Amino acid sequence: MPSPALEGIRVLDLSESASGAWCTRMLADFGARVLMVEPPGGHPLRAEAPFDGEARSIPAQVFLANKESIVLDVASPDGRAAALALGARCDIVVSSFAPGRLAELRLTFDAFRSPSLVMTHVTPYGMTGPLANERGNELTVAARSGWASINGDAANAPLRPWGHQVAMCTGAAAYAATLGANVHRDSHPGEGQEVDVAQLDVMVSTFAPALLRGQYTGAAGKRRESADLLAGPVPVADGHFALTISRAHFWRDAMYTLGLPDLAEDPRWEASWYRQQHKDEYVDRVQQAMRGWAKSDLFEELAARRVVAGPVLTMEELRANEHLNARGYWTEAGGEPFPGPPYRMSGTPWAVHNPIPAPGAHGEGWDA
Amino acid sequence: MNGPLAGLRGIVLTQAWAGSYCTSLLGLMGADVVQIEVRMRPDSWRGAYDGPLPARLKDVPTAEHPWNCNFLYNSVNLNKRCITLDLQKPAGIETFRRLLPFADFVAENFSPRVLGNLGIDYEAMKAIKPDVILCSLSAYGHSGPWANVPGIGGTIEPTSGMSALLGYPGEAPLNSGQMYPDAVAGLNAFGAIIAAIHHRNCTGEGQYIDLSMQEANLTFAAEAAMEYLRTGRQRPRMGNRHPAFAPHGIYRCSGTEQWVAVACESEADWVAFKAALGSPGTLDVPEFATNAARKANEDALDREIAALTVVLTREAAVAAFQGAGLAAAPVLDAAEVANAPGLRAREMVVEVTHPETGTWPQAAAPWRYSRSGRPPVRPAPRLGEHTLEVLAELIGTIHEEYDALVAAGVSGTGPPD
Numbered sequence: 001m002p003s004p005a006l007e008g009i010r011v012l013d014l015s016e017s018a019s020g021a022w023c024t025r026m027l028a029d030f031g032a033r034v035l036m037v038e039p040p041g042g043h044p045l046r047a048e049a050p051f052d053g054e055a056r057s058i059p060a061q062v063f064l065a066n067k068e069s070i071v072l073d074v075a076s077p078d079g080r081a082a083a084l085a086l087g088a089r090c091d092i093v094v095s096s097f098a099p100g101r102l103a104e105l106r107l108t109f110d111a112f113r114s115p116s117l118v119m120t121h122v123t124p125y126g127m128t129g130p131l132a133n134e135r136g137n138e139l140t141v142a143a144r145s146g147w148a149s150i151n152g153d154a155a156n157a158p159l160r161p162w163g164h165q166v167a168m169c170t171g172a173a174a175y176a177a178t179l180g181a182n183v184h185r186d187s188h189p190g191e192g193q194e195v196d197v198a199q200l201d202v203m204v205s206t207f208a209p210a211l212l213r214g215q216y217t218g219a220a221g222k223r224r225e226s227a228d229l230l231a232g233p234v235p236v237a238d239g240h241f242a243l244t245i246s247r248a249h250f251w252r253d254a255m256y257t258l259g260l261p262d263l264a265e266d267p268r269w270e271a272s273w274y275r276q277q278h279k280d281e282y283v284d285r286v287q288q289a290m291r292g293w294a295k296s297d298l299f300e301e302l303a304a305r306r307v308v309a310g311p312v313l314t315m316e317e318l319r320a321n322e323h324l325n326a327r328g329y330w331t332e333a334g335g336e337p338f339p340g341p342p343y344r345m346s347g348t349p350w351a352v353h354n355p356i357p358a359p360g361a362h363g364e365g366w367d368a
Numbered sequence: 369m370n371g372p373l374a375g376l377r378g379i380v381l382t383q384a385w386a387g388s389y390c391t392s393l394l395g396l397m398g399a400d401v402v403q404i405e406v407r408m409r410p411d412s413w414r415g416a417y418d419g420p421l422p423a424r425l426k427d428v429p430t431a432e433h434p435w436n437c438n439f440l441y442n443s444v445n446l447n448k449r450c451i452t453l454d455l456q457k458p459a460g461i462e463t464f465r466r467l468l469p470f471a472d473f474v475a476e477n478f479s480p481r482v483l484g485n486l487g488i489d490y491e492a493m494k495a496i497k498p499d500v501i502l503c504s505l506s507a508y509g510h511s512g513p514w515a516n517v518p519g520i521g522g523t524i525e526p527t528s529g530m531s532a533l534l535g536y537p538g539e540a541p542l543n544s545g546q547m548y549p550d551a552v553a554g555l556n557a558f559g560a561i562i563a564a565i566h567h568r569n570c571t572g573e574g575q576y577i578d579l580s581m582q583e584a585n586l587t588f589a590a591e592a593a594m595e596y597l598r599t600g601r602q603r604p605r606m607g608n609r610h611p612a613f614a615p616h617g618i619y620r621c622s623g624t625e626q627w628v629a630v631a632c633e634s635e636a637d638w639v640a641f642k643a644a645l646g647s648p649g650t651l652d653v654p655e656f657a658t659n660a661a662r663k664a665n666e667d668a669l670d671r672e673i674a675a676l677t678v679v680l681t682r683e684a685a686v687a688a689f690q691g692a693g694l695a696a697a698p699v700l701d702a703a704e705v706a707n708a709p710g711l712r713a714r715e716m717v718v719e720v721t722h723p724e725t726g727t728w729p730q731a732a733a734p735w736r737y738s739r740s741g742r743p744p745v746r747p748a749p750r751l752g753e754h755t756l757e758v759l760a761e762l763i764g765t766i767h768e769e770y771d772a773l774v775a776a777g778v779s780g781t782g783p784p785d
Contacts, residue, residue, distance in 0.1 A: 232526075
């Protein structure tokens with residue numbers, strides 16, 4: 001069995017947010033040993049809905065898996081001392097405290113007195129700047145980053161990404177940024193540092209195309225006026241289906257498949273920008289033709305012609321999906337099924353060894 | 369200091385959003401990222417050679433070439449050098465093979481068959497550079513029955529479970545406002561490559577990374593997947609609502625397209641929320657007295673709140689809610705994000721000067737290091753801008769040799785002759 005990529009790395013997770021938790025979940029999945037410090041009431045995600053039949057939080061089962069747990073009240077002198085001692089023995093500390101709160105708790109980078117430590121701060125608005133100590137969450141970051149302004153449809157309110165997408169993006173970016181500091185330490189032994197990753201900055205980074213579009217065109221993007229096929233999924237016989245056409249041959253082959261040869265053969269429709277500008281001339285006809293198809297039949301037919309298309313799949317359908325199962329995507333932890341890895345690394349394994357730990361179940365052997 | 373990856377180099381074959389974003393992030397972290405493009409088939413994010421110029425560039429005299437002036441390409445290719453090489457021509461692939469030993473990592477997001485057809489799959493690359501790290505981003509991964517099914521962000525969103533989760537309560541599934549699955553794939557591949565670099569630093573071993581956009585996005589939908597696995601429930605579309613707390617929404621303010629986002633995450637927040645709105649009687653009713661009651665009557669709750677916010681300016685609403693200690697924010701559009709003081713103060717948004725398009729605000733690196741620093745932000749490269757520079761630097765190519773590559777249709781700038 002090859003060693004995981006992050007074998008030998010020890011992480012103290014002081015974070016109390018989903019963003020911090022996803023960063024440390026990835027560190028754990030790729031082989032780091034992560035000790036999660038939970039406040040006396042337990043990690044806040046443990047109380048977050050929805051819950052399963054055994055009253056276990058669904059988000060907690062995702063975000064807190066694969067870690068060890070110790071309960072410490074870091075606001076108390078003993079708890080703080082224990083956290084500092086543990087952190088100083090780790091390679092990486094992850095915190096989600098805003099700068100004001102971090103200073104109040106006296107858990108700053110300097111307090112660990114460990115120059116080789118990498119301390120990653122994952123916060124809504126960053127450790128500097130005018131918003132640093134403001135409260136923020138998925139909703140407000142979606143609003144401030146521009147995401148909500150172009151998400152959803154024009155007849156409704158601007159829409160945030162669903163669930164904890166901001167936390168997932170931020171956690172993935174913080175994982176990368178933390179490992180960047182690790183690579184720096186590979187080439188500069190003993191040189192630790194602080195890494196500051198803000199949810200807002202990450203979502204602005206993912207908003208970059210729309211941001212520059214607004215500059216070059218002078219018109220900020222808006223939410224879609226209508227739910228037509230250029231915008232995403234449209235109804236088919238048994239659900240919804242996205243036929244997001246870009247290249248000329250996608251258009252041609254899709255129109256033949258749908259029994260619309262006149263649209264396929266008209267050269268005006270070859271250029272993507274032209275199709276965008278004159279969509280009113282064809283979207284109703286195309287969508288009408290799509291309504292006659294079952295989503296898997298249409299997907300199969302178009303895939304055979306190498307046309308990009310996609311049926312809207314539910315979790316039930318994804319769990320049963322032949323492709324994902326052939327690739328062994330779904331896995332198991334603690335005897336229960338578990339969502340799989342974001343990608344496969346040929347030389348170093350990904351694994352969820354343990355489901356969510358009981359609060360305070362671990363902490364042994366971390367003082368060495 | 370110029371970023372933690374200073375001294376590392378990628379020779380990359382990335383395009384569109386997912387791959388280009390991944391490798392741009394590596395460049396913003398200090399790696400020397402050399403992107404290979406092909407004149408015959410320009411990156412779809414450069415647009416068509418004869419595509420229109422964006423409105424505000426029409427009067428910019430230096431904005432001559434539409435393929436160097438596309439906001440899509442220019443937004444996600446910062447801090448790279450661009451060389452052109454037609455890898456289907458013998459001299460092109462030979463040049464690639466000579467460059468490869470100078471690469472710590474390679475990334476690509478072609479269809480799975482392409483690298484093999486070009487004779488440079490992972491095994492072939494490994495024969496040239498034994499510790500190379502190769503990351504492939506593809507729609508459905510490099511194995512399994514859908515391996516050769518084509519896909520892009522707009523079709524991976526539905527097939528990864530994301531579209532079924534995005535939307536307003538009781539309404540149809542939606543795709544995001546831009547092709548979000550590309551961003552997810554790019555962010556994940558970015559971290560994967562750095563982890564592989566660390567592993568190589570420790571062991572001397574490279575490796576191959578197979579990123580399926582479907583899987584990366586399904587893993588980002590892990591909460592909904594877990595809910596199905598544990599309960600058999602497909603999570604409903606919730607709009608801006610939270611599974612547990614109410615109110616949690618985006619509400620209209622006075623004026624056109626002015627919105628405030630605000631969330632209450634506790635009973636104390638609710639008390640503060642009501643006070644921030646002047647303790648209106650419409651909110652002080654039994655239907656809204658507890659969080660459970662508010663969740664049960666959320667449609668009515670949202671209507672009553674909207675009736676109160678619609679008479680406030682967005683700025684007044686945000687100030688009142690933030691003043692009360694709540695999580696609240698204005699909904700900013702692209703123009704406002706470009707000029708948001710907080711983003712400017714953190715240099716998350718910076719002015720970038722591009723030789724054709726001029727100076728525009730752009731999103732920079734979403735991290736800061738206390739020791740490693742952030743390298744200066746460099747504009748997206750023009751097509752073929754750095755070919756001679758890179759080939760001369762790495763393999764000693766001289767002018768005449770470059771001219772021969774151009775004459776053979778292997779390299780050069782702009783549309784094919």
